[in-house]
Amino acid sequence: MQAQTPSDSPACETVELQIRRQHGPTSRPYWQTFACPVRPGANVVSLLMDLREHCVTQDGTRVDPVAFEHNCMEEVCGACAMLINGSPRPACSALIAELEAPIRLEPLPKFPVVRDLMVDRAALFAHLKQVKAWIKLDGPWDVHERAPRVSPKEWQANYLYSRCMSCGCCMAACPQFGPQFGPEATFVGPAPLAQVRLMNAHPTGRYDKAERLHAIMADGGLSDCGNAQNCVRVCPKAIPLTTAIGELGRETTLQAFKDLFGPH
Amino acid sequence: MSSSIENSHFLLRRLHSLLGLVPIGAFLVFHLWENSQSRFGAAHYNDEVVGALQGLNYLLVFELFLIALPLLFHAGYGLVILRHGRAEPRRYGYLRNRLYWLQRLSGVGLILFLLLHVGLTRIAGLFDPAISADLFGHMQRALMQPPVFGLYLVGLLLAVFHLANGLATAAIVWGLTTSAEAQRRFGWVCAGFGLLLAAMGVHGLLGFLIAPGAGGGA
Numbered sequence: 008m009q010a011q012t013p014s015d016s017p018a019c020e021t022v023e024l025q026i027r028r029q030h031g032p033t034s035r036p037y038w039q040t041f042a043c044p045v046r047p048g049a050n051v052v053s054l055l056m057d058l059r060e061h062c063v064t065q066d067g068t069r070v071d072p073v074a075f076e077h078n079c080m081e082e083v084c085g086a087c088a089m090l091i092n093g094s095p096r097p098a099c100s101a102l103i104a105e106l107e108a109p110i111r112l113e114p115l116p117k118f119p120v121v122r123d124l125m126v127d128r129a130a131l132f133a134h135l136k137q138v139k140a141w142i143k144l145d146g147p148w149d150v151h152e153r154a155p156r157v158s159p160k161e162w163q164a165n166y167l168y169s170r171c172m173s174c175g176c177c178m179a180a181c182p183q184f185g186p187q188f189g190p191e192a193t194f195v196g197p198a199p200l201a202q203v204r205l206m207n208a209h210p211t212g213r214y215d216k217a218e219r220l221h222a223i224m225a226d227g228g229l230s231d232c233g234n235a236q237n238c239v240r241v242c243p244k245a246i247p248l249t250t251a252i253g254e255l256g257r258e259t260t261l262q263a264f265k266d267l268f269g270p271h
Numbered sequence: 272m273s274s275s276i277e278n279s280h281f282l283l284r285r286l287h288s289l290l291g292l293v294p295i296g297a298f299l300v301f302h303l304w305e306n307s308q309s310r311f312g313a314a315h316y317n318d319e320v321v322g323a324l325q326g327l328n329y330l331l332v333f334e335l336f337l338i339a340l341p342l343l344f345h346a347g348y349g350l351v352i353l354r355h356g357r358a359e360p361r362r363y364g365y366l367r368n369r370l371y372w373l374q375r376l377s378g379v380g381l382i383l384f385l386l387l388h389v390g391l392t393r394i395a396g397l398f399d400p401a402i403s404a405d406l407f408g409h410m411q412r413a414l415m416q417p418p419v420f421g422l423y424l425v426g427l428l429l430a431v432f433h434l435a436n437g438l439a440t441a442a443i444v445w446g447l448t449t450s451a452e453a454q455r456r457f458g459w460v461c462a463g464f465g466l467l468l469a470a471m472g473v474h475g476l477l478g479f480l481i482a483p484g485a486g487g488g489a
């Protein structure tokens with residue numbers, strides 16, 4: 008499989024690709040089928056790049072190129088997440104040789120479609136803001152006093168969460184997340200919750216721990232999780248989302264006690 | 272004041288969770304324990320089990336504040352929660368996701384079952400004193416009809432499943448179990464608890480049919 012073969016060799020295998028397409032955010036989706044030559048080691052993104060060069064459907068009609076997003080090609084940017092054979096996952100790490108044919112590609116659900124396989128993940132970033140998933144570097148304290156002290160064990164646990172690439176797969180799979188439940192009270196979703204877990208553990212970030220906990224104790228916060236745990240099953244980076252959710256459950260329990268009985 | 276108290280969302284959700292465990296869950300365990308004594312016969316059941324409860328001072332206050340109102344809130348708010356999620360048990364066939372879906376399904380099933388069950392026993396008893404005087408006979412006559420027995424069996428299993436699974440998720444909600452390992456381990460504990468409770472409940476249902484002196488009316 009790994010041997011270099013000319014890309015247009017007649018012996019080249021082809022795979023059937025079914026793509027759910029959509030011209031714009033409000034247009035009706037439709038399906039198109041393509042027969043794509045497969046190069047050794049091909050993944051869904053490389054297949055889509057090849058398809059862009061000769062965008063001809065199985066019945067010979069030349070059509071507009073399929074719009075899709077990609078950047079890093081090494082599963083760290085999160086841009087290429089889509090529904091592949093019904094599962095949300097990054098397209099770059101979905102190897103054709105390991106997929107069942109015909110391969111069905113659909114835009115990542117729960118996020119508004121921009122065009123074809125491109126979706127708008129603005130909600131994910133809005134929710135990261137809502138839960139204050141950042142660290143204030145300036146404050147009334149001296150941040151330059153000394154290097155942050157974190158035990159290797161703590162560092163190891165925190166590191167897991169720092170690998171989130173905002174691909175949105177966990178959000179797509181979460182039964183509690185989605186625009187269909189109304190624009191105001193939408194659940195922030197698993198990825199932003201995990202970032203609260205991460206920021207609260209940061210040596211400087213922990214100063215705003217209570218604020219972040221309060222943010223996830225409001226509408227659309229942690230309590231809207233229904234513990235279906237799809238998020239942790241589909242996360243391509245194996246981020247322990249449900250552990251974060253359990254830990255935040257404990258932290259919010261303690262925070263509620265503090266809010267009710269003090270000390271604040 | 273802090274937003275966790277100003278904003279009722281968190282407190283309401285936790286109240287829903289808490290009420291599901293105590294008093295509702297605790298009452299379910301007690302209720303199934305009481306009824307597991309059905310096989311000792313009409314005299315024991317009517318006098319020692321039901322009779323002792325009926326003689327309790329302030330019974331109505333307990334029934335209202337420890338059972339009816341908490342259940343009404345839990346069921347009502349449960350329906351609100353139901354509207355904010357959509358399970359896709361086919362697309363994501365993972366165990367926890369199926370349980371998530373079944374938790375909601377069993378909740379709705381329980382509303383229907385409890386309306387019928389409470390209506391035919393406690394409420395009917397208010398209008399017909401003969402029913403509360405001989406609850407054993409009343410239940411026995413009902414359970415001897417296979418459709419009614421089937422209905423009670425389903426209702427029982429729904430309630431037990433809902434409580435056992437609710438216990439496992441409540442442990443995550445409150446932060447008792449955090450690691451995946453702990454959540455899995457406690458999940459099995461809850462499954463064991465559910466099986467025991469189901470066995471006790473089925474034993475109680477069968478008891479009405481096999482009790483001494485039973486079957487006379489059939």
Ligand code: HEM
Nearest residue numbers: 288291292295296299346349378381382434437440441444
């Ligand atoms: C009568 C109708 C009922 C409805 C509609 C209902 C609905 C629900 C729903 C939707 C949940 C999920 C909450 C969430 O995950 O956020 C839930 C959880 C729960 N329910 Fe019920 N329920 C009902 C009756 C009962 C009964 C009879 C019991 C006790 C045996 C019970 C005990 C629980 C427990 C312990 C939880 C877990 C709470 C948590 O995850 O924190 N429920 N219920």
Ligand code: SF4
Nearest residue numbers: 171172174175177242
């Ligand atoms: S937690 Fe995982 S699935 Fe969710 S956005 Fe981050 S990397 Fe993607």
Ligand code: SF4
Nearest residue numbers: 181232233235236238
């Ligand atoms: S555990 Fe919570 S956040 Fe994760 S998929 Fe389930 S409902 Fe969504």
